[in-house]
Amino acid sequence: MNGRPQPLVVGAGPAGIRAAQALVAAGLRPLVVDEAPACGGQIYRQRLVPDERSARALYGSEAEKAQALHRDFAALDGRIDYWPQALLWNLRDGIADIAVGRANRRVAYDGLVLATGAADRVLPIPGWTLPGVFTLGGAQIALKAQGCAIGSRVVFMGSGPLLYLVAWQYLKAGVDVAAVLDTAPFQAKLNLLRGLHLAPMVVLRGLRFTAELRLRGVALHYGVEDVRIEGQERVAAVAWRQGGREKRVACDGIGYGLALRSETQLADLAGCAFCFDKRDRAWLPQRDAAGRTSVAGVYLAGDGAGIAGADAAERAGERAALALIEDRGLPHRRERAAALERELSRIGRFRELLETAFPFPAHWVAGLSDETMLCRCEEISVGEVRRAIGQFDIGEINRLKAVSRIGMGRCQGRICSSAAAELLSVETKRDLDTVGRLRAQAPVKPIPLVLVPADLPREAAE
Amino acid sequence: MSRRLDVDVAIIGGGLVGSSAALALRGMGMSVALLDRGYCGAQASGVNYGGVRRQARPREQLPLSQRAHAVWPRLTGLIGIDGEFMRSGHLKLARSAADMASLEAYALSVADQGLGLELIGHNDLRERYPWIGGDIVGGSLCAGDGHANPRLVSAGFASAARRAGAHVLENTAVTAAIRNGAGFALEAGDGLVVNAGMVINSAGAWAGAFAEAFGEPVPLTRIYPTMVVTEPLAPIMTVNTGMEGGGIYARQVERGNCVVGGERGLPLVDPDYSRPRGEGALSIINRAAELFPGLRHAHAIRFWTGTEASMPDHNPVIGASGTTPGLFHAFGFSGAGFQIAPGVGEVLAELVRDGTTTTPIEAFSITRFDQRREPLSSNHRTADGSRADPDPEPHHRGVLS
Structure with a gap:
């Protein structure tokens, strides 16, 4: 249109899809980059190979939303540039480096919507690195994308709405669910009733999951403490304490997670200012109600900017795109934007309630045994981290990384850094928001050592 | 809030x-305040390549x-940890006959310095270091x-200084x-006044402002x-490797990660911070895969860069101030400070205590940048090469932004 580079949308989950759709509707042609082979994100992830399962079987009550997103994204074909299985590993000043196989494509963009999503948050517990232990999200991906279960007799444990959803999905798929272990006491769940007026469908769905699990004889344990995963070669059982009593159940697969953690590395590379979010116990990129960040032309949408779930992600994706359109001087839809913001605000209030129903077991951190592995990439135990904190008098997370290797491995701290920050906070008796956050560096994920600069496909016009 | 420290x-x-220096001064029984604007060892000292290398230094540094x-x-005895120090050897490679001649000339010129350099020809190199590929004609x-x-190592020295009784004041x-x-x-910092008999300016990339404040820009x-850091790999690199003429250097740590350098990053908006350039990092990894075939199927998991001071002649500034008695400088290591630090x-501890040192440091005097003085080759400097100023400014005040 006027020679400006195209907008770049990172992520093809619910936020990225709705953002791309809104940009196309405004006459723009965005480039959509996604790590997965097909659109949908984590929650609406598609099968790797077609099988006989229906959308209903795959996505349950969310089947219609999933199908609508997949269908709407397919309808953008020809009006967007879409690079699946592409890793955006570096960002700076309107230039992105994107690895596609062993080729590196360097693209200029004008307007960036980061819809990078979330990953499971975990605290280390004894045995958590044994084969057979998956995150809740990982267990769900195995089922959705590959049609396989993580074990034949599976325990799900942790916190967050995903706990009961995944347990229920496994039950529906015919897997023997041995038990569900919730880190919060049963009373915490009563908070959900206060959210009935905000999100009745979500609350009722949650109640249905637990009711069906109970009906099918799955034991639900609340307020579990001192959880230990047992096994030699692989997981064999899980043991815990509950109301002063020792309990144990045999299993060959475990799904474990403590809600979700935003993927914020690209926002960091883009130069966005961060602030500490008490609810998510994490540093998050700052954004306004529309998704604008502290950096002009950079917008955030979806769980990558703070955990709010898939319904919010769809709306935030569209809202961020409308902001980009407005900032680009194109006609924008003011009323639609206001309506989206109202819905986001309502979902946000419900999120606050969800957090009280599924609280993070921060008190576990002080009780972590020294032998427990904290950083599984670099194989660093809780005890080694405690010693490093003492020996070097460390009070800041990047310094802890420097002297302990925490967060230096393949995952770049995705798995361990929130736990490391919690541990540093407890060990040094500082508030969590004062121990800092790991600065992101490129590459945000591992890239092949032979990565050849590739000529770009034709520069897409708007 | 005002505090005082003497x-x-x-x-x-x-x-x-x-x-x-703080640790050495504590060893001499002196009281020390070690001040850092951020965290000790978080800048160039902590984020350099990690080469412990004498080879290829200019003769005056040896x-x-x-x-x-x-x-x-x-x-281990000094700071309580070995800092993963490995005496692996350092191998400088030559890509051409001219580069090999340059390595030979260097070996000859420093033959009396006790480095024990061994020149290695092409065939010998291929036999002893089969993991090195590319067009290499020889090495030293x-x-x-x-x-x-x-x-x-950097955090270890600061912690050891603290344990030895130095006042280590970070974020100050x-x-x-x-x-x-x-x-x-x-x-x-926040209202702290430190009264000191002597001052050492070892502020690295931030040292220029202090030198300037005392009238010697x-x-x-x-x-x-x-x-660039690879994922952990089985042992490949048996020696710390560099290249005559620059462009790439690499080592493998005990855990298995290979660390490869050879490019420069860019400062961020706040020039105290920097970040690798995407194309620079890409260039290093492709060079590394060519020179070290064993890395071809590896992944790069991490890049880093840091802020470091460089001088036009690539020699550091070390020694007494030319303007101010009691002030000593040590900065500007120009990408080669880790080994000699x-x-x-x-x-520095000797200079503070005795006013002189047994190690020749004349070549590093700050006065070599003073336009008003004779050039370096003149010999009017005192024995310690640093007390040449006849008329120091007694009440110079420096205010730093």
């Missing part, structure tokens, strides 16, 4: 130079380098050199420095060397 020596900058060479094997090995982990930027009758008064620039710390 010490014999105030050290501005808690990098490896400042921390090792006495100091040899002094430091004696410190490295004693790290310094078997006594090696590598270490800068993150640990020095905002003003005054030379007064008794010595110096430094304003630092230096042509210091900032560089941002970039490193522990030696510099010892030298």
Whole structure:
């Protein structure tokens, strides 16, 4: 249109899809980059190979939303540039480096919507690195994308709405669910009733999951403490304490997670200012109600900017795109934007309630045994981290990384850094928001050592 | 809120130079305040490549380098950790006959310095280092050199200084420095005043402002060397490797990660921070895969870069101030400070205590940048090469932004 580079949308989950759709509707042609082979994100992830399962079987009550997103994204074909299985590993000043196989494509963009999503948050517990232990999200991906279960007799444990959803999905798929272990006491769940007026469908769905699990004889344990995963070669059982009593159940697969953690590395590379979010116990990129960040032309949408779930992600994706359109001087839809913001605000209030129903077991951190592995990439135990904190008098997370290797491995701290920050906070008796956050560096994920600069496909016009 | 701290020596900058000087001064019984605007060892001292290398240094650095060479094997006794120091040897490669001739000329020129350099021809190189590919015609090995982990060594010296009784004050930027009758008064952090008899300026990339505040500006620039780290691999690299003419250097740590450098990053909006350039990092990894075929199927998991001071002649500034009695400088290591830093710390402690040092450092005098003076080749300097100023400014006040 006027020679400006195209907008770049990172992520093809619910936020990225709705953002791309809104940009196309405004006459723009965005480039959509996604790590997965097909659109949908984590929650609406598609099968790797077609099988006989229906959308209903795959996505349950969310089947219609999933199908609508997949269908709407397919309808953008020809009006967007879409690079699946592409890793955006570096960002700076309107230039992105994107690895596609062993080729590196360097693209200029004008307007960036980061819809990078979330990953499971975990605290280390004894045995958590044994084969057979998956995150809740990982267990769900195995089922959705590959049609396989993580074990034949599976325990799900942790916190967050995903706990009961995944347990229920496994039950529906015919897997023997041995038990569900919730880190919060049963009373915490009563908070959900206060959210009935905000999100009745979500609350009722949650109640249905637990009711069906109970009906099918799955034991639900609340307020579990001192959880230990047992096994030699692989997981064999899980043991815990509950109301002063020792309990144990045999299993060959475990799904474990403590809600979700935003993927914020690209926002960091883009130069966005961060602030500490008490609810998510994490540093998050700052954004306004529309998704604008502290950096002009950079917008955030979806769980990558703070955990709010898939319904919010769809709306935030569209809202961020409308902001980009407005900032680009194109006609924008003011009323639609206001309506989206109202819905986001309502979902946000419900999120606050969800957090009280599924609280993070921060008190576990002080009780972590020294032998427990904290950083599984670099194989660093809780005890080694405690010693490093003492020996070097460390009070800041990047310094802890420097002297302990925490967060230096393949995952770049995705798995361990929130736990490391919690541990540093407890060990040094500082508030969590004062121990800092790991600065992101490129590459945000591992890239092949032979990565050849590739000529770009034709520069897409708007 | 105002606090006062009286010490014999105030050290501005808690990098490896400042921390090792602090530790040495505590060993001499002096009271020390070690001040850092951020965290000790978090800048160039902690984020450099980690080469512990005497080979390829200019001849004038070798006495100091040899002094430091004696410190490295004693790290455990000195700071409580070995800093992952490995005496792997350092192999400098030649890509062409001209580069090989240059390595040979260097070996000859420093033959009296005790480096024990061994020149290796093409066939011998292929046999001894089969993991090195590319078009290499030969190399020069310094078997006594090696590598270490800068993150640990720099933090280790600062912690050891703290345990030895130094006042280690992090997140305490020095905002003003005054030379007064008794010595110096430094304003630092949130209302702290440090009174010190002597001051060491070891502020690295931030040292220029302090030198300038005391009337001796230096042509210091900032560089941002970039490193790439692979995932852990089975042992491949048996020696710390560099290339004559530059472009690539690489080592493998005990855990298995290969660290490869050879490019420069860029400063961020806040020039105290920097970031690797995407195309620079891409260039290094492709060069590394070519020179080291064993890396071809590996992944790069991490890049880093840091902010480092560089001087136009690539020699550091070490020694007494040319303007201000009681002030000593040690900065501007120009991308090659890690190995010699522990030696510099010892030298600084001697300068503070004795006014002189047994190690020749004349070539590093700050006065070499002074336009008003005779050029370096003149011989009007005193024995310690640093007390040449006949008329120091007694009450110079420096206010630093």
